[in-house]
Amino acid sequence: MNTLFALATGAMFAMGVFQLLRRDLIKAAMGFYILFTAINLLFLAVGAYDGVVPAYVNSDNTLDGQPSDPLVQALILTAIVISFGSYALLLGLIAVSSRRFRTVDSDEVDQLKG
């Protein structure tokens, strides 16, 4: 299972990178998003143990069964929020640039050079 997980993470990464390298800025932004999703998968994979129950403790502070790693979940939550924030910002930037430079083709957004 873990092997499958790892493979999936890698595949997700590969697709993200490919998408990121498109000239179409909107597609590239999608790649950006895919990459961060893949990172979340990676974090899930490095979680301490294969849990069978959610990381909830009963009111007598006992656990019924091996819980999933709560720490990585917290990290993933933080990562998701931050990556979503950047994603939203990126989309906003692209929207404005399409208004200002009249294009969403990254090769045409190249006035800064030399």
Place this chain on the structure above:
Amino acid sequence: MIQIVCLIVLFSLAILTPLVARQVRSDRQGMFLSLVLMALFGAFLLQLPAVTSGTAEQFSAGWMPQIGLSFSFMLDGLSLLFALVITGVGAAVMLYAGYYFDKPEESTRFFALIMAFTGSMLALVMAGNLITLFIAWEGTSILSFLLIGFKGKDQEARRSASQALMITGGGGLALLAGLLLLGSAAGSYELADIAASGEALQMHPWIGAILILIFIGCFTKSAQFPFHFWLPNAMSAPSPASAFLHSATMVKAGVYLLARLQPTLGDLPLWTTALPVFGLVTLGFGALVALRQTDLKGMLAYSTISQLGALVALIGLPESHGIKAAMVGILAHALYKGTLFLVVGAVDHAAETRDIRILGGLRRTLPGFAWVTLIAGLSMAGMPPLFGFVSKELMIEAVIQQPIALAVMGVSAALTVTLALRLYLEVFILPPRETALPAHEAHHLPRGMVIGPGVLAAASIVAGIGIAPLITPLVEPAVGTDTRLYLFPPEGINQAFLMSMLALAVGAGVFAIRRVWLAWRLPTLITGPQVYRAAVSGVESFGDLLLRSQNGKIRNYLMVILLSVLILIALPILILDRGLPIPPILLTTAADVLKAVLLILSLLATAASILLDRHLLAALALGAAGYAIGGIFLLEPAPDVALVQFLVETLATVLIIVILARTSTEERKRAISTLWGGVSRRGVWRDAALSAAIGAAVTTFALAAVSSRQGRTTIADWHLANALPQVGVNDVVAGIITDFRGTDTVIEISVFGIAALGVLTLLARPVPGRTRILIRRRRRRSDTQLKDALQEDAETPELLLYRSRFTNPVTQLAASIILPIAVLIALGHILYAGAAPGDGFTAGVIIGLGIALWFVVYGYEDTKRRLPWLHPTPLIGFGLTLALVNALLPVLFGRAFLAFTPVNGIDIAEIKIASTTLFEIAICLAVFGGISTIMEAISHPRECEPL
């Protein structure tokens, strides 16, 4: 003590002059400053007995011991000699400069710079520490740069200035390296210690490199071939500066340093070969080129170069044969060459030209200067009983044993005579060859102007006649051994005397036939300037080559970055691959099977989002992938994460769809057409290969991660064990988020908040042009005017969204119902954050989605009208402030930042009230504010109201 005093005096003068002297007539300024320098001259003279007896006081104070820099100054014979030259010549030059400048503001600037220079120059010759010496050295270079570029508006001056700075500054860097190496080799940067550790140094392995570096420094500064060419160009400086810096003092700094190190390192073969060779080449070269100059200053510059060459050669002579001659030479040259530069300045002033071909017969207009020139010229030519004669005698005497050196000396001596004759006769006596400017047109000069050069010229006579009583005591301590100086050889006529007489005769002869050799065309050989220019342009073109890599294409940048990371990571990854136990794929439980299915699903969806060209479909596919991932989280089982994932995914999809609606279709069509490499597919394959490689690397990472995580303890155990007892939550994840790692969350919502703020500010930013009006109108918050403003450009595509296209009774009903429900659910999330999935963040997102629906359904204007209470950005601010206050309050009460404080006694429906509840509310507000800010911003046609 005197060292410090004079430094303080000079530098404070440098600072004060421009401040106070603006109103003072420039000649008064000059007089005052020359008096100051005379006083200093006297003060130094009074030090002579102490110096001779070697009891002159040293000054030393700690400065930066860590880098071996101490604020230490000394005063021995050598220093004193130079100090006297600097102050003496300086006094004359100041007096002269006062008349040279017409405008007071010019003269103040000049005097400020020249005072600073005098200070640095004195510091240089009195420095007792290598780094102190270097500081002064660089100081002189910089001030010379400023003085050469004194007429900043003239481009030629600017170019010469920076060329001079390049040569001397570059040499300075070499010198710095040399001095630092020397210091660390000797174990101390104090000159005294270095002088003491002579033998050890001569054995040291680095000594060769050290010498070469120091030589480069000194040669550049003292204009030795092939670094000489900056000096003639430096003549664009005002004449007083040329007289002072570029003949009397600064250019002798290199000579000084060599003389300073000669007792310590003078016996090394490298020393006794390199210095004479370069010195003699410079001597001959300078003397030759000087004759063919047409610019008077150019002539003087080259003859200065040749004199410097002589000095360097003399210092390089074995068993310090040449030191005596060098010391006398320094004095003599300073006197006559300084005089001549001042004269040329006056001539330039009077006749408004320095071209010797035009000049002539000036003795009628400038009788005083004619006499001065005669004396100085004769001294330069080495005519007894003038000072120059003595110095030339000594030079010849010093090299009498070495035929080659003797030959070069003799020839250049003869040529110098010719030069002197040209200067005097062609400028003052003979009528101009090309009658361009009749002499009488040259206007007269203020009487005082002649005093300065006059004094110097007189000094040449006095020093010559009174050589034994006057000069010997000065030179003796500098040379170190007891020295005998005389005007005429006591033991009668000797070879040296004959030599110089011969030189005089030959020189006169050469002058007589000047018509002949002035007509010659000399072959132009490759020299410094060409090399310098070639080097500069080579460097520049290389720079352009590098800059071409900055080609503005983001994809190339990303590709290079990813590729480099791959290269860097390759090695460790390969290490990883060995010893990496790859567990087989076992799908034991139903959950595993389901997970596998979802994984594959998400991968397929992602692939679809790549393959589908149309943005909308791609976005939807992406959403699907995200949901699948959410499902995986759910099965992990990680309900909290799953919930957030679902919500955020929804939000992201809504967001991108609205953005798509805002960007013009044809632009996107154009972009899409580029997706698959356009003409050539090679690009696509390259990208694919790169992606595959990255994917493989990450896969290895993940495998290693999952295999290395087996059976190791982690801090998560502690969190699991302490969530309930410490912070009273069953949901350990929530416990970590709000308490154990609460700070992460504080920062995280700040990031989210400012990202939203950014989107708003970006879209609200008035793009130059008409839309400014729009903003200003909207500041008045008047919808009708807003409408008018929008009517102005009704054809813009954004307007379609402005009045929503999804608005119809059903959707409106849905929106109106969903919002309150969302609020209720959110409330639940906040209150039961610790007990069930969901927390402040999810709550915020849920309400945010409710609002998002409104914006989609009603469009910007209606939403703003129907929800008047909605002020998104203040919400962000309030949320963040609340969170931070909640976190910082405990600090005021002496408890930890963000300390967990339960509120007991309230027990309704198992709601646990605690500081965390406040925190959750804050998070919710900030997130909700953020999301609605974003929605408001992007759902507004052009700009929305700036906050």
Place this chain on the structure above:
Amino acid sequence: MTDTLLLGPIFIPLLGAAVGILLSREKTIQHAIGFAAGVLAWLCSIGVLAATLNGDLLTYRLGGWTPPYGIVLVGDLLSALFAVMATTVIAAGLLYALGCRDQSVSYPAFMPLFLCMGAGLNGALYTGDIFTLFVFIELMVIASVILVAISDNRLGLEAAIKYLFISAMGTLFLLIGIASLYATFGTLNMADIGRLLATGERPLLAQSAAVMLMCAFLLKSAVFPFHFWQPDFHTTAPTPVHAVLSSVVVKVGVYGLIRMMTLMFTAEAPLIQDLLVILGVIGICFGSLGALRTYDAKRLLAYSTFGQIGFILVGIGWGTAAALAGALVYAVNHAFIKSSLLMITGTVSSRKHNKSAKIADIGGLGKGMVLASGLYFLGGLSLAGVPPLNGFVSKVALVQGGIGTDEWVVFGLVVGAGMITLLYMTRTWQLIFQQPPADSLKTKPHGDSPLAPTLLIGLCIALGFFASPLLDVAARTVAQLGDPQVYIRAVLGG
């Protein structure tokens, strides 16, 4: 009690930002609060440095949770020194912003964003938890991206997009590194990781994690080959932001490198150092020549930053105590020099209507601006390492560190590169302040206020004459870094 000081540089600006967003309609109050927050943060950071001078570390347990389970802020000499550098420049930047006439500065969001950038920077320097490091860096990055995107320079948007993409790469590297560290050690606390790494055999993922973190930090410091974003991103920023970005924000990567090499990956350090020397040399050449061939007063300085970071990396790469100390001194001095130069350039170009800093546009514009001219000249000389300014001290300190090593070529390059710096700085000075202005040149009567750069140049001169304290702190810092156990014990106790 002094431990609480650690909160100041991070959370005072953050609070100022939050309140600033609330008060976004009252620009004056907002700016006043922002500046006050900046000054307070500065004072706190100085307090931290003062408290750490005697060699003991400050640690603050956020939420009161014992490390490694909770997040801890750590003030050792390294972070304290860098934080003082950062807060000084940020305060100066805020002061400049008060007197800045850019339109972007007048936006209500400007001040909060600026403060968030500062808070993120200080947080990244103080935090002892590697995941929190990531969070703080993101705060800094996002804030700076927006600040550049809203710049008066319309190309700021392009630069912002590019940087957001590229910095995302850095974030990914950092996260992968963190993930592998957590997978290997089950902890996120850097001291804890250091402790575990020090105990014997190399775990499977250690090297890869090291490489990933290194890449992330190199990218943040815009080191070759991760540098592409820097000239665009810095040059198009509003002047106060540019000053902060180009002088202190780029140093975060340097800080991270030093931290990971001295605290965590001591075994991998030699390899990394060799790499750093190579990259540093490339940076020196590329930066210097790039600056030489760039005829835009701001972009030129961005390239020079590229080169200067190279010097610092070489210092770290040489690895000797003296060299590392030299690198630290270099980093601090460069921050002050570069920020002041940028601000002066800003004051000049702000008198141009289009705010352009192209030499073609502002050539001769500075004629008659005596103060600016003098400041720029001093700054330029200091950047080129001319005595007696602080640039000279850092150069000498660095070069002396290199004497021990046998890398003579690098040594010569480090010394010689100063010549190119001298060339382009004096040339630019002549072109802006000496040559007669073009007749077509139209200028506004008022530019930005030169107060902030004046103070900074004063600081540069002071640090040139009285460098002993700084050199002293640097030496102590290096000594402290020499023994990671000090840090580990201070954080984990025992």
